[in-house]
Amino acid sequence: MTNTTIHSDVTHHFLRPKKKFPNVWCAGCGNGIVMGALIRAIDKLGLEKDNVAVISGIGCSSRMPVYLDFNTLHTTHGRALAFATGVKMAKPHMKVIVITGDGDALAIGGNHFIHACRRNIDITAILIDNKIYGMTGGQFAPTTPGGSRATTAPYGNYEKQFDVVKLAIGAGASYVARGTVYHSTQLEKLIAGAIAKRGFAIVDAFSNCHTYYGRMNREGDAVAMIQWFKTHAMPIEAARKLPPEKMKDKFVTGLIHETDATEFCDEYQALVDRLAGKEAGR
Amino acid sequence: MTRKGNVKLLQGNEACVEGALYAGAQFFAGYPITPSTEIAEGMSRLMPQIGGKFIQMEDEIGSIAAVIGASNAGCKSMTATSGPGFSLMQENIGYAYMTETPCVIINVQRGGPSTGLPTKIAQSDIMQARWGTHGDYTAVTLAPSSARECFSETVRAFNLSERFRTPVTVFTDEVLGHMREIMTVPEEGELPVFDRIKPDVPHEWYRHFEITPSFVSPMASFGEGYRYNVSGLTHDQDGFPTAVPSEIKDKLDKLRLKIERYLDEIASFRTEMMDDAHVAVISYGTVARASYQAVRMARDRRIKVGAIQPFTIWPLHEVKLREMLGNCRKVIVAELNMGQLVHEIRRVAPRHTEVFALNRYDGEVMTPHQILDKIREVL
Ligand SMILES: Cc1ncc(C[n+]2csc(CCOP(=O)(O)OP(=O)(O)O)c2C)c(N)n1
Ligand code: SF4
Numbered sequence: 001m002t003n004t005t006i007h008s009d010v011t012h013h014f015l016r017p018k019k020k021f022p023n024v025w026c027a028g029c030g031n032g033i034v035m036g037a038l039i040r041a042i043d044k045l046g047l048e049k050d051n052v053a054v055i056s057g058i059g060c061s062s063r064m065p066v067y068l069d070f071n072t073l074h075t076t077h078g079r080a081l082a083f084a085t086g087v088k089m090a091k092p093h094m095k096v097i098v099i100t101g102d103g104d105a106l107a108i109g110g111n112h113f114i115h116a117c118r119r120n121i122d123i124t125a126i127l128i129d130n131k132i133y134g135m136t137g138g139q140f141a142p143t144t145p146g147g148s149r150a151t152t153a154p155y156g157n158y159e160k161q162f163d164v165v166k167l168a169i170g171a172g173a174s175y176v177a178r179g180t181v182y183h184s185t186q187l188e189k190l191i192a193g194a195i196a197k198r199g200f201a202i203v204d205a206f207s208n209c210h211t212y213y214g215r216m217n218r219e220g221d222a223v224a225m226i227q228w229f230k231t232h233a234m235p236i237e238a239a240r241k242l243p244p245e246k247m248k249d250k251f252v253t254g255l256i257h258e259t260d261a262t263e264f265c266d267e268y269q270a271l272v273d274r275l276a277g278k279e280a281g282r
Numbered sequence: 283m284t285r286k287g288n289v290k291l292l293q294g295n296e297a298c299v300e301g302a303l304y305a306g307a308q309f310f311a312g313y314p315i316t317p318s319t320e321i322a323e324g325m326s327r328l329m330p331q332i333g334g335k336f337i338q339m340e341d342e343i344g345s346i347a348a349v350i351g352a353s354n355a356g357c358k359s360m361t362a363t364s365g366p367g368f369s370l371m372q373e374n375i376g377y378a379y380m381t382e383t384p385c386v387i388i389n390v391q392r393g394g395p396s397t398g399l400p401t402k403i404a405q406s407d408i409m410q411a412r413w414g415t416h417g418d419y420t421a422v423t424l425a426p427s428s429a430r431e432c433f434s435e436t437v438r439a440f441n442l443s444e445r446f447r448t449p450v451t452v453f454t455d456e457v458l459g460h461m462r463e464i465m466t467v468p469e470e471g472e473l474p475v476f477d478r479i480k481p482d483v484p485h486e487w488y489r490h491f492e493i494t495p496s497f498v499s500p501m502a503s504f505g506e507g508y509r510y511n512v513s514g515l516t517h518d519q520d521g522f523p524t525a526v527p528s529e530i531k532d533k534l535d536k537l538r539l540k541i542e543r544y545l546d547e548i549a550s551f552r553t554e555m556m557d558d559a560h561v562a563v564i565s566y567g568t569v570a571r572a573s574y575q576a577v578r579m580a581r582d583r584r585i586k587v588g589a590i591q592p593f594t595i596w597p598l599h600e601v602k603l604r605e606m607l608g609n610c611r612k613v614i615v616a617e618l619n620m621g622q623l624v625h626e627i628r629r630v631a632p633r634h635t636e637v638f639a640l641n642r643y644d645g646e647v648m649t650p651h652q653i654l655d656k657i658r659e660v661l
Contacts, residue, residue: 016511020522050507055351066511066522071504073354074513075347076377082344086351086359089335090309091505094355112347115340272330 014039014049016069024063028222030181030207034128035064037184037205038097041192052095055084057109059101059135060209061128078109081116084123092265095195098125102143103133106162110142117171117200121264124194125202127164130209138212149216164204169257174199176257180206180229183253193255199263206233206251288467294458295362297429298388299324300467301436302360305475307386308334309357311348313341313367316400317456318390321362342367346374346387353383354512356503358440358477362388365398365407368414375449376415377514379537382491382499384443384478386436388452390459393645402645403456405567406619411451412596418534420541422450422548423596425566429463434473435593441476442548446498446540453595455618457647458568481508489519493532497540541597549599552591553606555581559588561657562607564627565616566592569648573616576653587657595623600630607635612660616640616653636660 015021025031042052052070056062058077065072071094075083080098088096105113105127116123132150133139140150140157143164147156168176175197179187187205194201208214208225219225236254239247292300298321302310310325312318322338329336335352339345342363349359363371368389378385391407393399407414411423422442426435435452443450481488481500490510492499502508515523516530524530541548554574556562565573570591580587590606592598607613613635615624624639631637640656642648 049509050505053355053504066513069509071509072511073351073504074511074515075350076373076514079343079347079374082339082347083351085337085339085344086309086311086348086353087355087504088351089337089348090352090355090357090359091503094505111340112344115344268330268335272333275331276333 010043011036011039014042014069015067020066023067025060026211028208028210029060030130030226031061031064031128033181033184034126034187034205034207035067037188038126038191039068040188041195044188044192045195047095047195051093052097053084053087054097054099055080055087056099057101057104059104059133061101061130061134062099062104064099078104078107079112080104081109081112081123081125085116085121088121088123089265089268092122092269096123097195098123100125100127101134102127102129102131102164103141106142106164114167114171117168117173117202119264120172120174120199120261122198123200124191124197125200126191127202127204128207129164129204130207130213132209132213134209134212138216148213151216164202165256168202172200172261173202173257174259174261175201175255177202177255178204178206178251178253180233180253181208182226182229183233186253190255197258199261288469289464290467291462291464292429293320293460293462294426294429294432294454295320295390295460296324297432297465298362298436298452298454299328301433302386302440303328303332304433304468304473305358305437305440306477307358307360307440309349309352309359310335310361311337311339311345311352311359312361312363313339313345315364315367317392317459318362318364318388320459321388321390342370343374346371346378349385350374350378350381350383353385354504356505358384358444360386360388362390364390364392364400365394366396368407368410372415376417376419378449379415379419380514380516381512382447383449384447384501385449386439386443386452387449388436388454391453391455393643399645401456403568403647404618404643404645405453405455405569406622406643407453408595408617408619408622411453418537420538421596422446422448422541422594423453424450424593425453425595426593427458427567427570427591429461430465431593432458433465433467437473437475438550441474444476444478446544447478447501448541453567455568485509490521491517491519491533491536493519493536497536497543545597545599548594548597549602550593551602551606552593554589556588556590556606556608559586559610561585561587561612561614561660562590562610563587563614563616563653563657564590564592566595566623569616569618572648572650573653575650576657579650579654580657585657585661598626598630603630604632607632610635612636612638614638614640614653614656614660616648616656618642618648
């Protein structure tokens, strides 16, 4: 059910309208679409603003919390999940959401990423995956496809890539999804599911950086790049039925992996309770 | 009044743990490293017992990050490490300065550079304490010299960090960390315990980095209805990134003034036999213990020498120090490094005073005899 008037109200309700607008992003950047999806997801879940912390690292994507009317922490490059771990442990009842870029989460922050997955701490990570370092002007990331150009890969990228989904599943995340900025309603649902999930949840959100990635790789403007997501995304339900050759130039979207494992803060609290019980029983 | 039960045999590292709990620490994140590990071990045992939080992070970068996160969420927070870990923490320590986040970092010093001497004593991170992270800021660093002082300086570190919304480092060393001493654990209420000042304004008036007359801003925590922004980018009083020259300058001035204005409160020294001294030995941490003994030995030989021990190494209270030096013509700065604090003493010492460096950097402790020899040499 979409209703544009409600949407615009919702958007204003959750933004800091009098603060630092207009935002720093290029016109047409996918970051804004992800922000919209996040806001609507939070609204649908009926979360109290005071009870939500949004934490980010450094990058274009990581500028998002500044605009959002929550408890916001814009941290250092790659470290958002480690900061978020402290916030979550200190206030386990708060919803802790991390906004991160592919460089932020997987290069400099790769260690914190796999360990947040492994602990299964109740944090939702929204990884804005634009296959490039936007903020610093188009250097290659651990996600940049082979052969793609970047300012530090002028002859084409000869490195291998991380598959975020496989990495997160392998490391122990309990909710792993992928969406795109074309499929914004699906993205909203995936984000809502991730926030509702008790445990570490990650949404790999494919997004466009037409300014650098698009220009250097002749993929066109924002519209052309977003169109590409439309034509190359394959929902997980359909993908499961397709033979591999039909999936060759496609990528899977949707809720790809979900498990129920005990959550880190719950385990810790159980320990505290156990020790308190022992004390009382003495 | 001290009860018998309050007398304990404690390592310096254990005393830091006890001090932290006394000060009300509720959160510890750390990564094992010799010679600081006993602090993390102690915290892993005690934190869950008192309903506090302990986490062993994946590295020291993550440890200090989690500490800062927890502090913004309202917990008195701490980490402990040694040289290599302290180096890894630097970027985020700068973030704590910039975001005015209270937290305590204990560095149990070992020899360096690099992996250096994990099990040997040094005091070679003194300048790193002051200038470790990039940019302009004013550091607060405390240096205890006994188990009892490990306890009390850790309490003071929490108090200062809460009081001034700034990270405070406590610098001990391998010998101090591992040496066991009998100490009387202070009773509740014996030492002051300070909690950060909370805002008393309506939510919509709150400014997380407000430039108040005292330069210290009240601090709300996440989840208390204030919904502010925290950023390591240079920011205005609301925490939003700024490039306005006057706002940039105001921010950096605030970081300095909120410490400098309160130097009298922050600085702490101990002196011995300085009244009629012609020669002063300045030393801190473990070395100070040897200095006191050397001074007594020299006095037996009728040499007019005294000792000064700064507990607050950074910021060094220049005016007080000059006052204490009085008519001393000669000053010896004894350190377990190739000469670090001596540069600062040279800078602040009165013009008529000659400053001599006594250094040891072979992983061994400074002996009273070494100091006595130096006293005789400079006479
Ligand atoms: C320690 C450190 N190293 C490098 C940088 C410079 N830097 C800022 S953003 C960035 C990359 C951002 O890329 P990504 O995470 O993919 O986010 P995007 O800008 O594409 O949204 C880098 C390398 C930094 N700020 N800090
Ligand atoms: S540089 Fe790229 S990622 Fe950054 S705002 Fe512009 S389009 Fe978006």
